[in-house]
Amino acid sequence: MQASFQHRVTLLESNLREWVRSQHGDFTEALNRSGLEIQERLWKDLEQIRSEFETLIHRELRVLRQRAALAPPPPPQTVPSGAVASEGVDNLRLAERFRGPEEQVKGFLRRYVDQFRGCRQVLDIGCGRGEFLDLLQEAGIGARGIDLDAEQVAVCRSRGLEAEAADLFEYLRRPDLSCDGILCAHLLEHL
Secondary structure, eight states, X not given: XXXXXXXXXXXXXXHHHHHHHHHHHHHHHHHHHHHHHHHHHHHHHHHHHHHHHHHHHHHHHHHHHHHHHSSSOOOOOOOOTTOOOOTTOOHHHHIIIIIOOHXXXXXXXXXXXXXXXXXXXXXXXXXXXXXXXXXXXXTTOOEEEEESOHXXXXXXXXXXXXXXXXXXXXXXXXXXXXXXXXXXXXXXGGO
């Protein structure tokens, strides 16, 4: 009876060891799989962060290059009557951050170019960095822009675009104003 009991205990112990070994193997395999999945997600996330970081650096460098291309710094901005001065605001960086990269803004504005075909002179009110002026120039349409920010106007001029710093209400009252098309995109939120 004792031998039979000892044999049963040995079989149970052997089965238990085999079961524990099997469970440990499954656990180790699952742990390794999970570790690899986490590592793959980490590398994918790091790649995405690197890409976003490079895009941000590219945008910041573009703003700095635009500013550097404006050889002499713009004269102190005279704010037309009725406007609010934005001292201490970096409008180029603000436009890049909240309006979007120039390519994205051009993509959005491109749909309006056809509406101005046949125009001799289009006025872009609030022209900013001149994305729409660029598009009109590419399409062979005469255009000029106005903006309150002298630095943005200087960026336009440095790219060969016709632009001037002006208040839209005063500008539109000018007796010599002549245009057969007007665009004012991203303007109402500033009024």
